[in-house]
Structures are given as structure tokens and as C-alpha cells.
Amino acid sequence: MNRIIIGDRIVKTFGEGDEQRNVLNGVSVEINEGEFVSVMGPSGSGKSTLMYALSGIDHVDDGKVLFNGKDLSTVTESELSDLRRTKMGFVFQQPTMLKNLNILDNIILPAMRSNRKNTAKIVAKARTLMKRVGIAELETRDITQVSGGQLQRAGICRALMSSPEILFGDEPTGALNSQSANEIMDIFTEINAEGTAMLLVTHDAKVAARTERILFMRDGQIVNELRLSKYDGLNFDQRIQKVASKMLEIGI
Numbered sequence: 001m002n003r004i005i006i007g008d009r010i011v012k013t014f015g016e017g018d019e020q021r022n023v024l025n026g027v028s029v030e031i032n033e034g035e036f037v038s039v040m041g042p043s044g045s046g047k048s049t050l051m052y053a054l055s056g057i058d059h060v061d062d063g064k065v066l067f068n069g070k071d072l073s074t075v076t077e078s079e080l081s082d083l084r085r086t087k088m089g090f091v092f093q094q095p096t097m098l099k100n101l102n103i104l105d106n107i108i109l110p111a112m113r114s115n116r117k118n119t120a121k122i123v124a125k126a127r128t129l130m131k132r133v134g135i136a137e138l139e140t141r142d143i144t145q146v147s148g149g150q151l152q153r154a155g156i157c158r159a160l161m162s163s164p165e166i167l168f169g170d171e172p173t174g175a176l177n178s179q180s181a182n183e184i185m186d187i188f189t190e191i192n193a194e195g196t197a198m199l200l201v202t203h204d205a206k207v208a209a210r211t212e213r214i215l216f217m218r219d220g221q222i223v224n225e226l227r228l229s230k231y232d233g234l235n236f237d238q239r240i241q242k243v244a245s246k247m248l249e250i251g252i
């Protein structure tokens with residue numbers, strides 16, 4: 001199976017002098033094409049920092065990150081931003097959208113910035129995605145006139161406009177009620193089933209239980225990993241139980 005991302009002994013340090021500390025302590029991790037992976041761990045254990053390092057948002061201080069075989073430390077800023085724009089999608093806890101644009105315009109904005117000539121195609125793609133995630137009727141709404149779950153769906157559409165190879169989610173369901181969170185996870189599961197790899201940072205065992213590999217972090221290291229194959233025949237409650245017992249076992 002092809003690796004999309006290889007993180008090799010990544011070290012990330014913040015602060016200076018006496019205040020300096022390693023937030024990532026030589027983390028090695030591989031993400032395969034089409035894999036559905038989550039990262040769990042206590043607050044401050046380095047989950048988001050790892051996600052930013054693997055996606056090239058942040059530079060690493062030691063070790064390296066390869067994306068499709070390319071060492072991210074050797075590419076220029078503009079190549080890096082092209083890579084992020086075309087191969088990666090990002091969904092955050094609260095989607096950042098522009099207040100003066102409606103939902104559709106917010107979704108198409110990044111695609112329009114890089115390809116103004118294809119407006120009709122871009123709008124058609126956005127509409128297909130909006131229909132798919134259940135917000136087709138909201139395209140002319142202001143971003144303040146939709147619910148948190150609907151706004152997150154719009155954020156997902158925006159992230160999928162470039163048909164990324166991997167979607168990164170930093171607590172993508174963290175601000176949602178459990179029903180909306182479930183619906184967003186249904187959408188992620190479908191997108192993943194169609195081949196997009198997924199790396200989600202989460203505190204929620206129910207979210208992690210939907211993924212197929214869970215990385216557990218503590219103090220800037222991956223201290224354990226749990227595989228939940230769909231072929232194990234476990235039902236959802238049993239999957240959650242497995243995640244919860246693992247958390248208990250490693251004390252996080």
C-alpha cells in the first residue's frame with residue numbers, strides 16, 4: 001500500500017532558552033493512501049502540532065516529513081502552498097469563513113483564487129458537494145444564518161473542492177452536538193470510503209471509534225496504537241469499548 005505521508009523522528013520545539021521544550025519528541029508515523037486515522041491524547045500532548053507538522057503548515061526542527069515521497073523541508077514555500085491547496089484539505093473545529101460572503105461564495109473562494117477561468121465548473125462542483133452533504137438549499141445564506149453543523153458541512157465542502165488525497169481534521173466535531181457530530185462523521189466515513197485518506201485529531205472516543213487506526217499520544221510521542229478493522233465484526237458500541245479500554249490501559 002502506498003504511503004501518502006511518512007513522518008520520520010519528527011522533533012518540534014517551542015520557546016527559547018530555559019523556556020524551550022520539545023512538543024514533538026521524535027515522532028515517527030506513516031499514513032497510507034485511503035487510510036482513516038485518528039489521533040487521541042491528553043490536552044497539550046502534541047496532537048495538533050503533529051497534524052500541522054505532517055501537513056507542512058509548520059516546519060519541523062528535526063527529523064523529516066515526506067509527502068508522496070517528497071521531503072517537505074526541501075520544497076519552496078510556494079510549492080508547499082500548492083501542495084496544501086491541491087492535495088490536502090483542512091477542517092477545523094470552527095470553520096473560518098468570511099462574513100461578507102454567502103455560503104456558496106465562501107466554499108468556492110479558495111478555488112476561485114487559483115483558477116478564475118473556470119467559474120462555471122467550480123460552482124458546479126461546489127453545488128454537487130453541497131447537495132451531497134445536505135446543504136444544497138443554503139447556498140445564498142449568510143454564514144450567520146446557518147447552524148454550527150451546517151457551517152461545518154460548508155467547511156467540509158470547501159476542503160473537498162480540490163479533491164484532496166488527504167483530509168486533515170483538527171477536532172472537526174468538537175463544537176457540535178452529538179447528533180451533528182454523528183452526521184459529520186457519516187460524511188467523513190463516506191468520503192473515506194471513496195478513497196480520501198483522513199487524519200482526525202479528537203478527544204472523543206466515539207469519533208475515534210469510527211476510524212480504522214487510532215494513534216495515542218502523550219508528551220509529544222505516540223505511545224500506543226489501536227487498529228479497528230471493519231472486518232473484525234465489532235459493532236459500534238464494541239468499538240467504543242475497545243477505544244475506552246485502551247485509553248484506560250495507557251492512562252490517558
Ligand SMILES: Nc1ncnc2c1ncn2[C@@H]1O[C@H](COP(=O)(O)OP(=O)(O)OP(=O)(O)O)[C@@H](O)[C@H]1O
Pocket residue numbers: 014015023041042043044045046047048049050
Ligand atoms: N505556537 C506555539 N508556541 C508555543 N507553544 C505552543 C505553540 N503551539 C502549541 N504549543 C504548545 O505545545 C503543546 C502541544 O500543543 P498542541 O496544540 O499540539 O496539543 P494538543 O494535544 O493538540 O492539545 P489540545 O487537545 O488541548 O488541543 C502545548 O503545551 C502548547 O501550549
